[in-house]
Amino acid sequence: MPGSAGTKLEVGSLSFFYGKTRALKDVTFDIPERRITAIIGPSGCGKTTLLRVFNRMYDLVPGARAQGTVMFDGTDIVTTTKLLDLRQKVGMVFQRPSPFPMSIRDNVAFGPRLLGWSKTRIDDVVRRSLEAAALWDEVSDRLDAPGTSLSGGQQQRLVIARCLAVSPEVILMDEPCSALDPVATLKIEDLMVELARDYTIVIVTHNMQQAARVSDFTAFMLMNPEGRHGELIEFAPTADLFNAPRDPRTEAYITGRFG
């Protein structure tokens, strides 16, 4: 499945700081296009921090700053000032489903409306996004019901549809299934595999089985015990990383000996 793929995000010596505290040090790896890349590692290893660099979510945190480069289609995400463009191209799905306080339709149409698309185009994109998020069949007869009336798993698929509506190229997922039951989790995982045909997906997960199930590539991160900052230990095709890890620390983690 990995096969040959172009690079979508090129992370180069990326370091990250919350005020004076270093959270990431010298992370370097390439995220392939139209593949699922999983970032795994124990709590506090900086995987969520790394993910949040890719769409500059850290701008919401006072005092946070990144060093290094993340090249995305020729622009450096770390230094770009076109945040709105960036976030349209690099969407994000969060841990807890967060439908906006409005109808299902308006949730999906939210991004397109900000972009000022025409009404017919929005109606079309609402349908296509919900279909792509495998939610259309369940909600097509109640698009005007509030987004919060859906179940947790449906809400998360609604959020994914909302994210797809603005035609992103990359979708970041921060433990998208951790608040969901196993059935809903499986649905989201199937959906991810489906979406990886058209989108580049980066997923942070605590769940190693999930990473093994869905991802094509896996990055394993760990907190450096001396510097107390996150580091990238190993990045490889998922099958290789789980079956033949090169680093003893990776092996220790995936065999459950620590973390």
Added chain:
Amino acid sequence: MAAAVDSAAVAPVEIPRPPDRYRTFTAFVSWAAPASLILIVAVLIQQAWPSVTRFGAGFLIGTEWNQVTNSFGALPFIFGTVVTSAIALAIALPVGVAVAVLLAEPGAQGVRGALGTGIELLAAIPSVVYGIWALYVLAPWTLLHIETPVTDRLGFIPFLGGVPRQTSLFTASLVLAVMILPTLSAVSRDVIRSVPRGLRESTVAIGATWWETTWHVILPAARAGIFGATVLALGRALAETVAVAMVIGNRPEIPHSVFSPGYTLAAVIANEFAEATGDIYQGALVEIGLVLILVTLTVNVLALLLVQSARARALV
């Protein structure tokens, strides 16, 4: 020992429950609140009876307030109360919500904390002090910088014309606006803060600006709470007495301009009750109190209905 455990297992002892007198006490206290409301209203009705029998429903639409002829009507006071509260809310709501949005932002917590405390302290100023300040500072300033320029330029608009006065419905509204601002902004700030962070983040993540996030997602998510704050503030504005009595001009008539003197329900009771002579005059003032209760009750019921209909349409 083992035998005791065994026998306990065979015949379980009933778990001791707290004595029932707590329940009785709680029930008594719970019922005391509605009961006292009914008792208060009953006493007011009894005291107001001479006026109620004499003026009937006409009291509510009567516009005369004459102690000499013993002719009393509540409409000027109802008008003054509703209009000053409405103007106060129209001024304080946008300001209060804007302040709340800024205070609820992350970052610069020291400054925001100080600002927030400062605004909350506004609520600690006694209303009579607000009255003095309004009389000596706000009223002259308003006449010079708001009322006169507005009547000069926009006097042709109804309720903005006439000869502006220092003590007026508008001045009273301004004081009220300042007085309800702390309630509005402090409660709204807490409500906005309690909007889940994920909601803000996922809005930003979709490419929304700060303004779009605030306007389209944060405020709608907080609107039920902000509405609650508004009702709370309105309740205070409707019932505010001393500060209003000091700057509204105390003239029992329906003015043609908001820049003219007026009167409110609460203010007329405070001003005239001590000197009221005769059953009818006193009864009329007590009936004014009843009307005030009616007005605040109506506002609260309307608010409740509004929230319920919003819930039914699943907006909240």
